[in-house]
Amino acid sequence: MNVNRLEKPNDILRELYKNSWLYLMLIPGLVYFLIFKYWPMWGLVMSFQNFKPHLGISGSDWVGLEHFIRLFSEPQFFKLFRNTAVLALYNICFFFPIPIILALMLNEVRVELFKRSIQTVIYIPHFVSWVVIVGISYMFLTTEGGIINDLIAHFGFEKIPFLLSEEWFRTLITGQTIWKEAGWGTIIYLAALSGIDMQLYEAAKMDGANRWRQMWHITLPGIRGTIIILFILKMGDFLDVSFEQVFLVLNTMNREVGEVFDTYVYTKGLTQAQYSYSAAVGVFKSVFALVLVLGTNWLAKKAGEEGIY
Amino acid sequence: MKDRSLGSRLFDGANYLLLTIVALVMILPFIYVIAVSFATPEEIAQRGFILFPTQFSLSAYAYIFSTDTLLRSLGTSIYITLMGTFINLFFTSMMAYPLAKRHLRGREKILLLVLFTMLFNGGMIPTYFVVKDVGLIDSLWALMIPGAISAFNLIIMKNFFQQVPYELEESAKIDGCNDLGILFRIVIPLSLPAMATIGLFYAVTHWNTFFNAILYINDSSKWPLQVLLRDIVMLANDRFGDQSAVERSDFHPITIRMAVIVFATVPILLVYPFLMKHFAKGAMMGSVKG
Numbered sequence: 001m002n003v004n005r006l007e008k009p010n011d012i013l014r015e016l017y018k019n020s021w022l023y024l025m026l027i028p029g030l031v032y033f034l035i036f037k038y039w040p041m042w043g044l045v046m047s048f049q050n051f052k053p054h055l056g057i058s059g060s061d062w063v064g065l066e067h068f069i070r071l072f073s074e075p076q077f078f079k080l081f082r083n084t085a086v087l088a089l090y091n092i093c094f095f096f097p098i099p100i101i102l103a104l105m106l107n108e109v110r111v112e113l114f115k116r117s118i119q120t121v122i123y124i125p126h127f128v129s130w131v132v133i134v135g136i137s138y139m140f141l142t143t144e145g146g147i148i149n150d151l152i153a154h155f156g157f158e159k160i161p162f163l164l165s166e167e168w169f170r171t172l173i174t175g176q177t178i179w180k181e182a183g184w185g186t187i188i189y190l191a192a193l194s195g196i197d198m199q200l201y202e203a204a205k206m207d208g209a210n211r212w213r214q215m216w217h218i219t220l221p222g223i224r225g226t227i228i229i230l231f232i233l234k235m236g237d238f239l240d241v242s243f244e245q246v247f248l249v250l251n252t253m254n255r256e257v258g259e260v261f262d263t264y265v266y267t268k269g270l271t272q273a274q275y276s277y278s279a280a281v282g283v284f285k286s287v288f289a290l291v292l293v294l295g296t297n298w299l300a301k302k303a304g305e306e307g308i309y
Numbered sequence: 310m311k312d313r314s315l316g317s318r319l320f321d322g323a324n325y326l327l328l329t330i331v332a333l334v335m336i337l338p339f340i341y342v343i344a345v346s347f348a349t350p351e352e353i354a355q356r357g358f359i360l361f362p363t364q365f366s367l368s369a370y371a372y373i374f375s376t377d378t379l380l381r382s383l384g385t386s387i388y389i390t391l392m393g394t395f396i397n398l399f400f401t402s403m404m405a406y407p408l409a410k411r412h413l414r415g416r417e418k419i420l421l422l423v424l425f426t427m428l429f430n431g432g433m434i435p436t437y438f439v440v441k442d443v444g445l446i447d448s449l450w451a452l453m454i455p456g457a458i459s460a461f462n463l464i465i466m467k468n469f470f471q472q473v474p475y476e477l478e479e480s481a482k483i484d485g486c487n488d489l490g491i492l493f494r495i496v497i498p499l500s501l502p503a504m505a506t507i508g509l510f511y512a513v514t515h516w517n518t519f520f521n522a523i524l525y526i527n528d529s530s531k532w533p534l535q536v537l538l539r540d541i542v543m544l545a546n547d548r549f550g551d552q553s554a555v556e557r558s559d560f561h562p563i564t565i566r567m568a569v570i571v572f573a574t575v576p577i578l579l580v581y582p583f584l585m586k587h588f589a590k591g592a593m594m595g596s597v598k599g
Contacts, residue, residue, distance in 0.1 A: 122332055124581070135542035
């Protein structure tokens with residue numbers, strides 16, 4: 001059989017020799033992935049141990065599922081899960097549709113210069129760091145001299161402690177995400193929109209469809225595949241709510257609704273040195289995310305859509 | 310071709326107006342920050358919202374450069390951005406090139422190995438210990454090496470390399486050039502839009518690097534700009550400059566923060582227009598399956 005012929009050691013050697021440069025070029029990258037991506041995955045076994053850094057994984061005691069049992073029985077667990085999930089839901093409901101809407105709006109613009117100017121402007125916040133985005137929001141929203149609160153006071157209302165309140169935390173996070181990423185998010189939809197066959201629009205116009213109907217019957221179905229793929233990928237980030245951002249916005253006044261899995265891992269693991277326990281929290285989060293991606297992908301395929309794999 | 314009905318014109322009008330408002334809302338905060346960083350204390354006291362200061366003052370900028378704290382962080386950030394992006398592009402292209410060769414045996418397995426890291430990873434704590442075990446804690450390499458190849462960018466680059474005409478590579482091979490030479494002499498020069506786009510993505514990540522520095526760099530003299538920025542803007546640490554200037558109080562304390570933000574943001578925005586024309590094209594490569 002063909003396979004047997006190729007599996008002969010001589011052939012493999014010949015193949016290696018013929019493409020020796022290609023295989024050599026793969027080595028640095030492979031070494032990188034093994035050290036910095038797969039070694040940490042192996043490191044996750046520490047969540048079944050009482051890991052001590054000076055003993056390493058081979059020398060630490062095994063404790064089985066103790067850390068997972070602790071996580072699930074802790075009252076913190078419900079709070080973390082709720083906070084993370086609610087933030088993710090906010091993101092899906094209020095952020096996810098905005099790049100789609102913006103892309104559809106941009107797609108309707110006929111004046112090329114106007115379109116390009118708007119694009120240039122709305123991409124900018126994406127390139128700015130979270131520190132700057134959160135920092136600017138701080139200076140705008142603080143009750144001590146922030147311009148928004150000065151305005152509120154000017155009109156005779158009571159100042160609102162946006163930064164230090166539990167009620168405003170989620171709105172603040174979602175608003176910042178929209179500001180930073182909504183414009184950039186349009187790129188992929190605009191790419192998909194440019195692939196729609198113009199003849200479809202011509203035909204629809206012949207049939208007397210106005211622009212709303214064209215959008216509904218041609219444009220939206222044309223980018224449905226892209227929307228679904230991005231939605232599946234979003235599910236993978238479900239528990240990954242932009243960690244840097246939450247870390248920066250978090251303070252003692254909003255921790256009750258703001259603490260999410262990632263910030264909890266950081267606090268427990270690296271500031272309180274409970275390595276194994278925090279690694280267990282990380283494992284739970286990663287596995288949950290994986291299940292969500294595979295589950296959404298399975299559902300999408302079941303509904304007759306193209307999944308991510 | 311043009312549809313000139315009343316409904317259609319109303320639609321256009323509302324569309325243009327809304328897009329303009331969205332763009333303004335997104336950009337005005339930055340303009341405000343830049344304006345205030347140049348404003349005098351009197352003007353800040355008199356006018357609430359400044360988009361264009363009537364009197365320019367550079368005293369906030371003079372203050373932030375009165376000591377070398379900010380300059381040192383700036384140097385660190387420039388270094389990790391240039392060096393880090395070079396490392397990224399070098400390693401990513403070197404791995405992407407063989408993976409773009411469909412005939413290469415074992416290619417599928419390696420691609421799977423790469424793709425899996427996009428779905429599952431070890432997370433913060435185990436990664437921290439790997440970085441520690443390889444001895445990178447408190448070294449600037451910790452901000453460059455652990456992120457040397459992004460799986461996502463690797464796939465984009467691989468897809469781009471697959472579009473380079475094979476005949477060009479073939480003729481170089483006949484001239485006795487090896488695969489490494491072909492990559493650097495033929496494939497990369499032909500893929501400049503992709504290199505520019507991916508290079509920009511990597512460079513932005515390095516310039517904006519914050520949390521990795523919090524994790525891996527304890528020594529405050531090695532802090533990149535963003536970490537110092539948080540210290541100044543959010544923890545309200547205004548005392549990093551020459552204190553005699555504060556006593557003269559020829560600037561409003563808020564202008565210092567604004568000036569630091571401008572300083573941390575402007576370099577990225579200066580490169581952006583030059584790369585804009587490339588990345589509108591390059592960013593679409595990712596959406597091409599292959």
